[in-house]
Amino acid sequence: MVIYAGQGDPRWSMDVMWGNRVSNLRPGPKPGLSVELIIDAAVGVADIDGMAGLSMRAVGEKLGRTAMSLYTYVPTKGDLVDLMYDRVLGELPTHYEPRLGWRGSVTSWAEDHLEFHLRHPWTLQVSQARPVLGPNEFAALDTASGILHETGLRPPVLRGILGVVLHYVRGAARTEAEARAAAEETGVSDEDWWHSRSPLLVEVAPDFADRFPMAIRMEQDKPAPPEDPKKPYLESAMAESFAMGLEVILDGIEATMEKAKAG
Amino acid sequence: MVIYAGQGDPRWSMDVMWGNRVSNLRPGPKPGLSVELIIDAAVGVADIDGMAGLSMRAVGEKLGRTAMSLYTYVPTKGDLVDLMYDRVLGELPTHYEPRLGWRGSVTSWAEDHLEFHLRHPWTLQVSQARPVLGPNEFAALDTASGILHETGLRPPVLRGILGVVLHYVRGAARTEAEARAAAEETGVSDEDWWHSRSPLLVEVAPDFADRFPMAIRMEQDKPAPPEDPKKPYLESAMAESFAMGLEVILDGIEATMEKAKAG
DNA sequence: CAACGTTACTTTATGGCGTAAGGAGATGCA
DNA sequence: TGCATCTCCTTACGCCATAAAGTAACGTTG
Known part of the structure; x- marks a missing residue:
């Protein structure tokens, strides 16, 4: 498990997040994608498959591209996660009566x-150390x-x-x-899981009730x-x-x- | 980032943790390692390099073995993490005056x-969902x-x-x-990090103080x-x-x- | 004591990952 | 018409967990 934090040029991600991007016309083929599109696709992947399922290959596939093509738009996966994070943070209300x-x-x-x-x-996996x-x-x-x-x-x-x-x-x-x-x-549901484990626990630790009386009391009135x-x-x-x-x-x-x- | 949870035979890890292991003499070469030794080595690796640095290779190397040799003693990495977790939990005091x-x-x-x-x-990465x-x-x-x-x-x-x-x-x-x-x-220390970012922030969002006045107030008297x-x-x-x-x-x-x- | 089954440990291989490197083809401008 | 620049691709490297199969050591049995 890795906790992601962008380590590319900090200036780049900040420009993207604050909307300071310049899109001057330049030679070469028209971009088929955009940073915004990639962020959206990546959020979609992470929402369903979690941070563990978020791979450049998966995001690329969702957009009909290879993993490597994304690096035309985004310097590293860490930076992409940063952008994803600030993107979804926008869903939070900013006003309370x-x-x-x-x-x-x-x-x-x-x-x-x-x-x-x-x-x-997956937002719970984003490091809070360096905003x-x-x-x-x-x-x-x-x-x-x-x-x-x-x-x-x-x-x-x-x-x-x-x-x-x-x-x-x-x-x-x-x-x-x-x-x-x-x-x-x-x-397996939580309930089924407990049903399968508790007999094992009894078998392996017959003196359970004597050893952990307070823990048992804590389980009352669930x-x-x-x-x-x-x-x-x-x-x-x-x-x-x-x-x-x-x-x-x-x-x-x-x-x-x-x-x-x-x- | 992956949150580990053992998915091997639940009976096996419980027997290990509760000390219900039978060590009857069997044919074949003498075991050079033991589950306990592997747990210790793995904890040592994770304490220093974190959950991300905890690989079977790293643990094996610490014990002078290959990664695969560990699978003689431990069914999966997930089970090993379970054992590591309960092991270090033993360091916590069990009595308060x-x-x-x-x-x-x-x-x-x-x-x-x-x-x-x-x-x-690394214990913070262990899933609390299924104890x-x-x-x-x-x-x-x-x-x-x-x-x-x-x-x-x-x-x-x-x-x-x-x-x-x-x-x-x-x-x-x-x-x-x-x-x-x-x-x-x-x-880079937290202090140096902030020193390098704050000018960027000013440059990219000159209206910062007007947009987020409460956030600024919150930073007072640090x-x-x-x-x-x-x-x-x-x-x-x-x-x-x-x-x-x-x-x-x-x-x-x-x-x-x-x-x-x-x- | 020889043969056999079991075990410890190894090497090799599979399919994942992020991403470096290099190449093909498209495009705007000189 | 070049040419610089861009998008996107394939290939490759070094990681990861672990499956599969091979080698050698050992206890037991004939």
Whole structure:
């Protein structure tokens, strides 16, 4: 597994993302493709086959070209992933009704991000260490910042809070995306998988209940597994757990606000 | 990037992890290696070169063998990763002093996990969808459950809380691990990287300040970058941000406890 | 002790990957 | 009409996991 980050000329990808491309007419055959077309095709491949299935050959095939022909338009695969990332980031809303209040806005924001990552699970594989510096990435940061500033807290605290919410949403999305991928790749549902493993566990560790009593207690009162796997995540039984965790975080933010007011 | 999950005979890996191996003497040459030796070598490779650098060739080379010779001991690379994962999970503490209280214990637990993931960054790439079902994985779950049960909250709420804390710790570790990997791979520090990008950003998006005012506000009062990169993360300036986020979560847990008491 | 079956380990091969290198053919301009 | 420049192709290299088959070492059995 590789986490991609463009390592070509940084100037090139930034010009593409910010729309500073010059398309002066030049000799030679007319371009049959374009960077935009390639980004679209690549996103299509990654959405279906994941980051692991995203190969230059696959993208080329989707466009009726060879893998190598893409290098006429894009310097490296890493740069292409950067462009894909900023492209889909544009799907995120950039405005939340102020009358929702910060609590309602953060909730909607978290749900929108969750759905976004489930629609494009490969985005969870893009390294966050060195940002892409594209317009949509900054727009997303600007939106989140705007919501959080409504709490009246100071920037250093807000950065901590943004980290908590972001890590939580991405983590939840990752877990769900991994579960879906596992189910599709193996053709075995989570429920069937557990049904096949638990007898093995009993056989291999007969003293299980004595060794891990707390782990067993933690499993009490589990909700029913999702009825229809095609139903959107946010309407499924598992979304309850997501909402509960988010509620804890929101309460934490509120407590922080009260502390700031008091202190 | 591929997220590994063993897909060989599940029985085999479980027998190895739970120590149910039979080593009856059989004809043929004496085994020069063992599953344990291979796991150790593989962990060594992954700790240094990451999941991307973990190849059967690399592990074999470390043991003075070819890649193929490993398949005498291990059915697939995926199974090997499963074993590696449960192996290193054994490094996590399984006991926290009750006198620390749930708040102190959760804090220590989070710090231990953070350090663990920074010591073995490749563990962040192991899919959490279908657990390995090894003894150390269950021990870790048991420990976390034990701490959280001190809050007196019911299991469904505790699962939500565990998710929040786990996602937060893993997310923070991932961000830090990605930053370190990027610095090492490119030979450019985060600071130098920003110094080279920001002029480009100004050039390509002169209206930046007008378009993303909230994003800029969010950057105010940034702490100084880490002085010595070799210093342990928890003693660095960035750890402040980690502690702040954790504090918000802990306050959220406390608010949840109060609500439960009241309701 | 010789033969045999089992095992450890090797070499070779298959089909994937990103991408370097070089060549063929199309096109706009001098 | 060249010629420079461009698109797109084929080929090739060095990686990857692992299937297949061969060699040699060893315990057991006749």
